[in-house]
Amino acid sequence: MSGNGREIVLDGPVGPEVSIAGKRYLYFGGTDYLNMAGRPEVRRGASRAIDDFGVSASASRTSSGTLQIHLELERAAADFAGSETAVIYSSGYLGMSILLSGLLADGDTLIVHRDAHSSIVEAARAWSPGFLEFDLDNLDSLADQLGRVTGGGRVVVAGEGVSPLFGRVFPLAEVVEMLGGRESLIFIDDAHGFGVLGKNGRGTADHFGVDSPAVVICATLSKAFGSFGGIVPATTEQKKCICNNSLVYQCSTPTPAPVCGAAVAALSYAAANQGLFRQLAENNRLLRETLAGVGLDVPDSPAPIIALASSSKLNPRQLCDRLFEAGILAPFTSYPGSPEGGMVRLVTTAGHTAEQIGQLGEAIGRLL
Structure with a gap:
């Protein structure tokens, strides 16, 4: 979902970038951890x-x-x-x-x-x-x-x-x-x-x-x-x-x-292609390091999943919408088990580049 509760509909396959209503967005959600869903x-x-x-x-x-x-x-x-x-x-x-x-x-x-x-x-x-x-x-x-x-x-x-x-x-x-x-x-x-x-x-x-x-x-x-x-x-x-x-x-x-x-x-x-697992681990490390660098408290985990919940710095619904306006899809979720107020669930995959992860970090840093 987007922050305003509208259903997100993709025009094509899932990957580090997705298409919505004909526009390309960087994508940091879902579960396509090895970037396999659209692979030829x-x-x-x-x-x-x-x-x-x-x-x-x-x-x-x-x-x-x-x-x-x-x-x-x-x-x-x-x-x-x-x-x-x-x-x-x-x-x-x-x-x-x-x-x-x-x-x-x-x-x-x-x-x-x-x-x-x-x-x-x-x-x-x-x-x-x-x-x-x-x-x-x-x-x-x-x-x-x-x-x-x-x-x-x-x-x-x-x-x-x-x-x-x-x-x-x-x-x-x-x-x-x-x-x-x-x-x-x-x-x-x-x-x-x-x-x-x-x-x-x-x-x-x-x-x-x-x-x-x-x-x-x-x-x-x-x-x-x-x-x-x-x-x-x-x-x-x-x-x-x-x-x-x-x-x-x-x-x-x-x-x-x-x-x-x-x-x-x-x-x-x-x-x-065992290098996929090393690349996924490296991207996970880089995303956590990038988010910590813009002032977020990010716990360590070997899993490429990061929850951004409500805090004095962050409103997850607003963050989701502002990122979307900046060309980044980082979906808001109130999935069962989410903290009160929901969360933005960030995911990096083996397909993301360091530049794309940097773009996400810069965008979040500007919005905090």
């Missing part, structure tokens, strides 16, 4: 898939709904993630529902951090109504909940790898250590970490150097990879459990063919 290779992947397979499989994977392109995407996702195999499904929003319905067992205790994304909370309510909560900024609260767990089942901790609004990163290494020798699982929705964090772009676990069989992620292909649909990088046994147990997986039509083709192309391109 990704478009060609979608085009080839629609030529070969049409659009929809028009059946579930449990009947006759498996296309060859679905198997190609599973292989590409597993190769990128470094897993044995992968599960794919139609929307990343369903990821935690897939994990909980497929892998949670009777007697398990689910613990979810407060302020988690609605997709996580809704999944927890559906599949484990008595779930416990802890405060992500106070891991003593997790220790307290662990101390209350009784019975012989597993402890399952669930949360988001990267906060979509503030760029806060789940303290995965600390949580793994806290669970120690306890029989446990950690389910991470890494929608904003997969393709973003870590030297290999594999997400939150890659960022912390965590390699544990207890950690299972779900992720989306609609953000860093410019396509759509969800994935679970999995072991063969985990995939078997999900496919056999999850009604969410069994009873839904799989990802459309052109979307799969785009995702295969994006995953392959990212795997062959």
Whole structure:
């Protein structure tokens, strides 16, 4: 949304610049972290898939709904993630529902951090109504909940790898250590970490150097990879459990063919161009440094997401509108979980140049 609440309608593809009503704007919003959404290779992947397979499989994977392109995407996702195999499904929003319905067992205790994304909370309510909560900024609260767990089942901790609004990163290494020798699982929705964090772009676990069989992620292909649909990088046994147990997986039509083709192309391109992750990290560092240089208090984070909320210096609605007048689209949002008064959610991508980031900083500096 713009600051005045009008819907923003783009004339063409997403990128570091976008077109609105025939005018070009610098764009610092959204989730196209690797600058994939408009990349020619990704478009060609979608085009080839629609030529070969049409659009929809028009059946579930449990009947006759498996296309060859679905198997190609599973292989590409597993190769990128470094897993044995992968599960794919139609929307990343369903990821935690897939994990909980497929892998949670009777007697398990689910613990979810407060302020988690609605997709996580809704999944927890559906599949484990008595779930416990802890405060992500106070891991003593997790220790307290662990101390209350009784019975012989597993402890399952669930949360988001990267906060979509503030760029806060789940303290995965600390949580793994806290669970120690306890029989446990950690389910991470890494929608904003997969393709973003870590030297290999594999997400939150890659960022912390965590390699544990207890950690299972779900992720989306609609953000860093410019396509759509969800994935679970999995072991063969985990995939078997999900496919056999999850009604969410069994009873839904799989990802459309052109979307799969785009995702295969994006995953392959990212795997062959590891410099994308270094460029994204450098642009994130530069944007934070630039904003600090004009007097804003910007917390450090490896995620390329910066929230500009109301303060004595800043009115986010007005900032959004003034930037738009200056030819910069930095959308205002009151997305669930936003601070009172909303915020401008700034995002840099691997496609931004240092000059473009400098233009944003100069414009904000003039408006403060």
